[in-house]
Amino acid sequence: xxxxxxxxxEERGLTQEELAKALGVTRQTIIAIEKGKYDPSLKLAFKIAxxxxxxxxxxxxxxxx
Numbered sequence: 516x517x518x519x520x521x522x523x524x525e526e527r528g529l530t531q532e533e534l535a536k537a538l539g540v541t542r543q544t545i546i547a548i549e550k551g552k553y554d555p556s557l558k559l560a561f562k563i564a565x566x567x568x569x570x571x572x573x574x575x576x577x578x579x580x
Contacts, residue, residue, distance in 0.1 A: 517576040521549040523567050
C-alpha cells in the first residue's frame with residue numbers, strides 16, 4: 516500500500532519524532548510506514564487521518580493484490 520505520510524508530515528514541518536509523539540508510536544513506526552514497509556493498523560490509520568484532518572483514503576492508497 517502506498518501512502519502520502521512523508522509528504523504530509525513535511526508540508527507541516529514536522530519531524531518523524533514529533534509526529535510519532537503526537538500519534539503515540541515510535542519513530543521507527545513512522546519510518547516504516549513512510550517507506551511502505553509497514554501498513555498501520557486500522558486504529559493507527561484513523562489516528563493519522565484525524566491528526567492531518569483528512570480521510571484515510573487521502574493518505575493511504577490501496578493498490579489491490
